[in-house]
Amino acid sequence: MRVLKAGFGQDKQVCATIFQEQTNTLLPVRLVAIYLNKPDSEGVHIKPIDSPDLMERLENLNKLYLERGSIEDGGIFYQRVARIYDSVELNGVKIPTIYLIKPDKIRYWTRSMALRDADKVAADIMTWRTTFDEKSQVIEESYNA
Numbered sequence: 001m002r003v004l005k006a007g008f009g010q011d012k013q014v015c016a017t018i019f020q021e022q023t024n025t026l027l028p029v030r031l032v033a034i035y036l037n038k039p040d041s042e043g044v045h046i047k048p049i050d051s052p053d054l055m056e057r058l059e060n061l062n063k064l065y066l067e068r069g070s071i072e073d074g075g076i077f078y079q080r081v082a083r084i085y086d087s088v089e090l091n092g093v094k095i096p097t098i099y100l101i102k103p104d105k106i107r108y109w110t111r112s113m114a115l116r117d118a119d120k121v122a123a124d125i126m127t128w129r130t131t132f133d134e135k136s137q138v139i140e141e142s143y144n145a
Helices: 002-008 051-068 111-144
Strands: 014-021 029-036 043-049 082-090 093-103
Touching: 002 111, 014 051, 029 051, 043 051, 051 082, 051 093, 082 111
Parallel strands: 014 043
Antiparallel strands: 014 029, 029 093, 082 093
């Protein structure tokens, strides 16, 4: 979160939710949602969730991943690490959300891995911004012509 704020401005409201099973049945993966510009929210929150509910959420993210990506890649269950970009609607406002899905092992959730993840997310955001600006420029030029 600090890397994203450093890159895009301290005024940005960035927060995260860690989904944690509350039952004895633990899944081998961990799901974290990072919300960009979520009003009235800061920091990291831990959300207790039942394993079946977490599995359902992962299956929905897998469907989204397969719809937007290449089917040859398999899905989130066939990859070690997955990043999925989506939005969550809250009070009629769409909030850009990044889902990180990784094995539930300490080595995947270290500070250095978090910095690497934040760099990749920031690079993706900048790439989208550049693509969006280029498409907007083309539309504007054709409109003015």
